[in-house]
Amino acid sequence: MSHSATQAASAIQAASAPTDPAAQGTVLQVSPLLPALEKALAERHRTVRLHELPDPAAYLREQAEGVVAAVTSARFGVANSLMDALPKLGAIVHFGVGYETTDVAHARARGVDVSNTPDVLNDCVADLAVGGLIDVMRELSAADRYVRAGRWGAAPYPLTSRVSGKRVGILGLGRIGRAVARRLEGFDMDIAYCSRGPVSDVPYRYLPTARELAAECDAVVVTVAGGAGTRGLVSAEVLDALGPRGFLVNVARGSVVDEPALVAAVREGRIAGAALDVFADEPNVPQALLESDRVLLLPHVASGTHETRQAMADLVLGNVQRFMAEGVLLTPVP
Secondary structure, three states: OOHHHHHHHHHHHHHOOOOOHHHHOEEEEOOOOOHHHHHHHHHHOEEEEHHHOOOHHHHHHHHHHHEEEEEEEOOOOOOHHHHHOOOOOOEEEEEOOOOOOOOHHHHHHOOOEEEOOOOOOHHHHHHHHHHHHHHHHHOHHHHHHHHHOOOOOOOOOOOOOOOOOOEEEEEOOOHHHHHHHHHHHOOOOEEEEEOOOOOOOOOOEEOOOHHHHHHHOOEEEEOOOOOHHHOOOEOHHHHHHHOOOOEEEEOOOHHHEOHHHHHHHHHOOOOOEEEEOOOOEOOEOOHHHHOOOOEEEOOOOOOOOHHHHHHHHHHHHHHHHHHHHHOOOOOEOO
16 A cells, blocks of 8 residues: 555544544634535534634634634645634644645744645646646647637647657656656656755756756756745746746646746747646736646646545544544644
8 A cells, every 4th residue: 555545544544533522622624625524524523614704803812712723725824823813722734735824833833733635645736747748748728729719620730849758857856746757757758856955766867956957958847845935936047947948837836936937938938838737826817828828727726636635635634633632643744
């Protein structure tokens, strides 16, 4: 059994254990979650959905002492002000691999543990990254629109770029980056990567900066973690290094790419194309990207399969259950 499957199975087992909600304190649900996950949380724990309350501030003034755990999504996180309003908060559980929307240092300073849902979404995110790369290089979606618009009868579709054998860079060789690289090996690609430092147990070529990676590759796949440390990492300089025959795929966070610089590069033809699952101000997408046939636009769906979302929900439940029963988390963030 894979590490991801073992982790999910452990979470399911933990989430199925009997609980005594009255004795454990309140679980505060900070943001909307999957309906099935919301139902399971309510069945297993005394749960309050803060975002649905008519007066959340009044609830916090009157009931904050009872809250011991908070559940949120990677999109919303838990603000420092909310943490500080919950004197007995001990854990923040994220639905999603990202947790940059929560100030982990602030949480730890207050004695609050933080978890996410790693590993269980690696495969689906990697699958989508490779699919996006193939789509934008072979222009599958654009060609589909060409046929639907009745243009095929007037002229054959223009030639596109070959996928197999290309030089591809992985920006961020973590769990998801490795999963992407393994898939690209099947296309006989020359794979390079850029991370905080060299990784000892991989055969891929290491390049120390994002600019050098882009300059050496025909395409760059962004899988690095979000947050202040990677904000704008794919800059105008990096896009220029990628060049007019280069492609960008982003399945990480919109903040990692300098979006105005990307818009300009696409508009001016300074990169060949981009496949984007994430944006700087979701769900708002710049008009120039909407109008470009050289950009594949996806609504942040890299982990959006029935199987993966269920595994993420199971891991959230497992983290909450383990914390409520034992005071520790299954998957604390590093």
